[in-house]
Amino acid sequence: MTSEPAAGGTAAGTARTASSAGPDPSSVSSPAKLSALLADIGYLADDGVATAAFLSLRMGKPLFCEGEPGTGKTSLAVALSESLELPLVRLQCHEGIDAAQALYEWDFPRQLLHLRALEAAEGGRLNVDDAEQSLYTERFLLARPLLTALRSSPCVLLVDEIDRADDEFEAFLLQLLDENTVTIPEYGEVRAAQPPLVVLTSNRTREVHDALKRRCLYHWLEHPDLSREIAILRARVPGIGRRLAEQIAETLQRLRTMELLKPPGVAEALDWANALRALGRDELDAESAATTLGAVLKFSEDLDRVRARLDAVLG
Amino acid sequence: MAETDVTDPLPGLVGFTTALREAGLPCDRHRVRTYLDAVERVDVGDATQLYWAGRVTLCADPDDLPRYDQAFASWFGGADQDAGGMPVRREQRARIAPLSDDGDGEGDTEAGEQLSVAASDVELLRDRDLGELSDAERRHLRELFRTLRPVSPRRRSSRLRSAHRGRLDPRRTFRAMIAAGGEPARLAYARRRTRPRRVVLLVDVSGSMKPYADSLLRFAHVVVRSAPADVEAFTLGTRLTRVSRALRQRDPERAMLAAGEAVADFAGGTRLGETLRVFLDRWGQRGLARRAVVVVFSDGWERGDTALLGEQMARLRRLAHSVLWVNPHAGRDGYEPVQSGIAAALPHVDRLLAGHSLATLERLLREVRDA
Numbered sequence: 001m002t003s004e005p006a007a008g009g010t011a012a013g014t015a016r017t018a019s020s021a022g023p024d025p026s027s028v029s030s031p032a033k034l035s036a037l038l039a040d041i042g043y044l045a046d047d048g049v050a051t052a053a054f055l056s057l058r059m060g061k062p063l064f065c066e067g068e069p070g071t072g073k074t075s076l077a078v079a080l081s082e083s084l085e086l087p088l089v090r091l092q093c094h095e096g097i098d099a100a101q102a103l104y105e106w107d108f109p110r111q112l113l114h115l116r117a118l119e120a121a122e123g124g125r126l127n128v129d130d131a132e133q134s135l136y137t138e139r140f141l142l143a144r145p146l147l148t149a150l151r152s153s154p155c156v157l158l159v160d161e162i163d164r165a166d167d168e169f170e171a172f173l174l175q176l177l178d179e180n181t182v183t184i185p186e187y188g189e190v191r192a193a194q195p196p197l198v199v200l201t202s203n204r205t206r207e208v209h210d211a212l213k214r215r216c217l218y219h220w221l222e223h224p225d226l227s228r229e230i231a232i233l234r235a236r237v238p239g240i241g242r243r244l245a246e247q248i249a250e251t252l253q254r255l256r257t258m259e260l261l262k263p264p265g266v267a268e269a270l271d272w273a274n275a276l277r278a279l280g281r282d283e284l285d286a287e288s289a290a291t292t293l294g295a296v297l298k299f300s301e302d303l304d305r306v307r308a309r310l311d312a313v314l315g
Numbered sequence: 316m317a318e319t320d321v322t323d324p325l326p327g328l329v330g331f332t333t334a335l336r337e338a339g340l341p342c343d344r345h346r347v348r349t350y351l352d353a354v355e356r357v358d359v360g361d362a363t364q365l366y367w368a369g370r371v372t373l374c375a376d377p378d379d380l381p382r383y384d385q386a387f388a389s390w391f392g393g394a395d396q397d398a399g400g401m402p403v404r405r406e407q408r409a410r411i412a413p414l415s416d417d418g419d420g421e422g423d424t425e426a427g428e429q430l431s432v433a434a435s436d437v438e439l440l441r442d443r444d445l446g447e448l449s450d451a452e453r454r455h456l457r458e459l460f461r462t463l464r465p466v467s468p469r470r471r472s473s474r475l476r477s478a479h480r481g482r483l484d485p486r487r488t489f490r491a492m493i494a495a496g497g498e499p500a501r502l503a504y505a506r507r508r509t510r511p512r513r514v515v516l517l518v519d520v521s522g523s524m525k526p527y528a529d530s531l532l533r534f535a536h537v538v539v540r541s542a543p544a545d546v547e548a549f550t551l552g553t554r555l556t557r558v559s560r561a562l563r564q565r566d567p568e569r570a571m572l573a574a575g576e577a578v579a580d581f582a583g584g585t586r587l588g589e590t591l592r593v594f595l596d597r598w599g600q601r602g603l604a605r606r607a608v609v610v611v612f613s614d615g616w617e618r619g620d621t622a623l624l625g626e627q628m629a630r631l632r633r634l635a636h637s638v639l640w641v642n643p644h645a646g647r648d649g650y651e652p653v654q655s656g657i658a659a660a661l662p663h664v665d666r667l668l669a670g671h672s673l674a675t676l677e678r679l680l681r682e683v684r685d686a
Contacts (some may be wrong), residue, residue, distance in 0.1 A: 006536045031357070031364060046378060051357065051367035061349070066377065100486075108489035115493065130364075137492075163602070167544065205602020210375065214345055217353075217371040231511035259592075261600065261630075 028057060028084075042235045043072075043079030044228055052219040053080060062177055062198035064213055067221030069203060070265015074223075076159055077199035081156035087196065090158045091145040093165040096125075097174060104184060105142045105168065111135045136186035138244060146176060153192040156199065163202040174212050224266060226253055231267060237273040247284040247314075248273055252296075254313050261299045271295040284311055328354060331374065331390045338382045341375050362391065426625040428577060441673040446526030446643065453530075457567065460533050465541040466684045467511035468608055470636070470684055474508045481506035489648035512536065512636065514683060515604055516548040517594065520578060521585035521612035527643045527671070528581065529571075531612050536562045536570050536678055545604060551613065552580035555597070585616055587656055588623035595630055608686040609635040610679070614644050615657025632663040637686045641670035641679060 002232055028034050034057070035050035045053070053076065056063035065073040081088035093103055118131050159173065174180060180192040200216060202208055224232060226249055231293040233245040256263045263274075275295040283286045292312060297303050306313055336342040337529060342350075350372040357364040366387055374383050414667060440456060448456060487503035494500070516535045520528045533547045539562040547559045554634065561573035575581070595604065609631060617624050632638050640660060644650055646669030652661055661667065669675040 031367075047363050048367050048370070051364055052371045055353050055356060055368065055371060059349075063371075094473075098474070108486060108493065111490060112489055115496070203601055204377075204598075205605070210341065213375045214341075214343070217349075218375050219371050220374070220377050249684060261596070 020089060025201035025274050029055065030054070031211075034083075038079050039085040039235075041079060041082045043075065043083070044075075044232050044235060045079075046224065046228060048219065049221065052217055055216050056199075059063060059195060059217070060175075060195050062200055062216040064208075064218050065201045065221060066197060066204055066218070068223065068263065070264060070267040071221040071223055072266055073201040073221055074158065077156055077158035077160075077201075080197065081197065084156070084197075088158060089145050089149040089152065089155055089158060091149075091194070092160045093162050093169070095164055095166065097165050097169055101144060102172075103144050103176075103182060104147045104167070105144065106136070106186075107140045107142050111140050114140070119255040119284065133183050141184075141187065146173075147182065147190060147293060149196045150180065150190050150192040152181060153196040154194045155196045157196040159198065159200045159309055161203060162200050162212075163204060163206045163208060170212055174209075174215065177215060206302055223256060223263075226250065229253070229266065229269060233269060233273050236270055241272055244273065244276065244282055244284060248276075251289075251314055254315065255296070258313070259307070260297070260302045260305065262297070262302060264296045268296045284314065286314060289314055316444040320476065323548070325351070331369070331386070334390055335369075335373055335383065335673075336387050338386050338620050340373055340379050340382060340386075344374050346373055365391065381427075382494045393590075414477055440675075443673075444643075444646075444671045445530040446671065451510075454531070456673060457533060460537055460567075462679065463537050463673075463680065465680050467514065467545055468686050469509040470512040470606065472508045472510040474510075475505040475510045476635065478504050478506035480504055505660070511542055512546040513607040514542075514546045515548065515599075515607045515609045515635075516632045517591075517609065517611045517613075518548065518550050518579050519552070519587065519611070520550045520583075521552045521587075521616070522582045523585065523614055523616045524643070525582045527612075531670070532562075532571060532574055533567060536567055538680075541583070544638065547598075549594060549598075550574075550578050550580075551585075551587060551594070552578070553583045553586055553590070554580050555590045555593045557598075560574070566625055584618055585613075586619040586657075587615075587617045588619050588625075588627050589612060591624065591627040591631065595627060595634070599631065599634055604631060604634045606636045608637055608639070608683055610639045610641060610683065611664075612641045612643075613656075614642055615640075615652070615654045615660060617656030617659070617668070621655045621659040624656055625663065627666075628660045628663035631664075637665045639668060639679070639682060639686070640664040641668045643669070643671040646671045646675055 028037065031047065031050040031054040033045075034054045035045050038045045039052075052063055055061070065076060067073055074264070077090075078088060080086075114135065115131065118134070119126055126300070143151065149155055161171070162170065177198060178193045181189060183189045183196050200212075217278075225261045229249040229252060230242075233248060234242070235241055237245075247311065250262055252272075252288075256261045260315075272292060272295045276284065276288060279288065279292070292302060293306065297306060322510055329347065332342045332347045332350060350369060353368040354365065354370045357368045359365055361629075369387065370380070370383055372515060374380055440452060440459065443452065445456070450632075455518075475484065477484065483503045484503040486504035487505070488500065492498065508524060516538060518528070518531050518535055520532075530674075532550075535558070539546045539559060543563045547557070548562055550556045550558055556578045558574045558577055561577050562570050564570040598604070628638070641658070642652075642657065645652070645667055645682035652658060652667065666682060668679055670679055
């Protein structure tokens with residue numbers, strides 16, 4: 001049995017149906033083209049990200065993204081799905097995640113109810129084989145993100161924070177990525193017509209096994225440089241002026257050179273800009289910075305350190 | 316953009332991967348094949364694309380990036396690649412200081428003596444100070460290290476296993492009911508599994524710890540080997556070095572050699588607070604130290620700012636499950652924790668233990684197990 005389109009299945013994650021009008025992934029002929037597509041939806045990729053994603057697309061290999069928190073690992077996958085107009089299937093990893101949560105599960109309570117209903121309807125003359133067959137069908141199969149991805153491919157599969165899962169799960173994922181196929185004993189084989197574009201992210205809380213890394217393209221993301229960060233702020237925050245974007249980006253660059261427990265990333269820059277915009281500010285001064293600093297710094301030690309030297313930080 | 320000769324770039328590319336392998340990058344055959352495949356799909360004439368095609372296929376760790384940048388610059392020449400933004404670190408290499416050379420005059424008188432070891436001597440050796448052994452005793456002690464049997468501490472995992480008591484397991488109960496044709500079956504229960512808790516060893520290898528560094532690293536090797544996936548080891552000195560990978564090798568001598576190559580700052584100065592901060596920034600806070608048992612081996616001599624050390628120990632204490640401080644001098648009679656460093660660290664430590672002899676290290680293993 002081959003895969004059917006994900007009709008009626010309880011799709012976990014945020015799957016949306018692909019519109020056929022989107023740009024064909026195979027028509028993306030160079031990193032620059034991909035970069036332009038990403039820029040259209042507001043993700044400003046540098047050469048490295050563009051080349052890595054381009055190669056991942058063309059070589060059919062998963063992209064393994066590592067980097068400081070807030071450098072845009074997860075948003076890269078979201079941006080790829082938007083710009084290529086492919087559905088995004090997201091699998092958030094956590095400790096103890098297993099096949100039942102990641103791949104599929106049978107809906108036992110509903111199967112049980114169904115069996116009881118059959119029994120009642122047939123008045124005890126239940127055909128055992130038929131009854132059993134009717135239990136293992138589409139309607140009782142709960143598709144989890146990985147199965148959804150295989151069935152709805154082409155799509156973008158985001159495996160977020162793989163370092164939080166256990167090694168057993170890593171091995172399981174490795175097999176799935178290799179074969180793009182899964183066999184459900186009572187149901188049959190589900191094969192992806194076309195391998196999904198896989199993006200894995202890790203925060204390096206644990207070293208991921210080399211066997212997994214070897215099957216992927218490895219990309220280390222850095223914080224963006226000043227001009228790119230200004231461009232990102234202006235593209236992503238509605239109504240932000242050039243002056244405010246420049247001030248925020250410059251302050252962020254200075255904050256990252258300070259010895260902070262958690263140097264702020266792009267996500268924090270965007271939060272900060274939104275906070276300032278919500279307060280109706282067009283300019284960053286000591287007073288507005290002091291009241292909104294909590295959007296940027298998340299440790300009290302960091303806040304104390306920066307507040308003590310606020311004027312120097314604001315430049 | 317330099318135009319590269321594209322008539323037949325293949326030998327040059329393979330040569331490049333060989334150079335990278337020699338620089339210590341994980342360029343196995345599989346990766347080289349992926350690299351060549353990637354290069355085919357980009358514009359080889361564009362140095363930026365060539366740079367990134369190699370970087371995403373041949374590197375596997377942020378530590379690989381400076382080495383890749385260096386090799387790329389020297390191999391393909393001239394192309395100034397600062398795209399990674401990582402400073403190119405000059406590699407420094409050092410060997411383990413041969414502690415048994417008796418360079419510092421200790422134990423000179425015993426150096427030539429043969430040591431015949433009887434059972435009672437083993438008992439004596441177990442309590443001898445590791446810093447004051449003769450060559451022969453040291454060799455014998457290395458053998459005794461093999462008899463150590465580290466047991467990992469356990470923690471509760473979020474996975475479940477079936478049990479006779481505990482919480483109800485609906486999935487297994489329903490499955491049993493289906494098997495029974497829908498009749499109510501015996502209720503199934505599940506309990507949380509336990510998993511090994513991570514252990515992190517931080518070994519001070521500065522000058523003042525020199526007599527103990529070799530033995531402590533050997534001890535670290537035994538602990539790492541007992542549970543390679545759940546033990547991490549770092550050395551602290553003027554800089555931080557991760558030695559877990561080196562110590563995962565089975566053979567102790569090879570592991571020590573590899574560790575010696577990795578550690579550039581043997582018997583140098585101590586900037587305990589600062590290296591500890593680097594550890595917490597790069598590894599600890601991300602998750603390595605979270606809920607782990609952290610063991611710091613140090614005498615607490617701090618040349619830097621002790622306030623910083625105190626601050627970082629407080630941070631470590633908040634992340635870790637428990638923090639044990641092992642001080643080789645703590646076992647001596649009349650020891651008082653008065654060195655400025657240890658005085659600053661002590662309020663943030665769960666236990667201060669001795670660690671100057673095999674017997675005290677065995678006690679440490681029990682403490683770690685029960686932590």
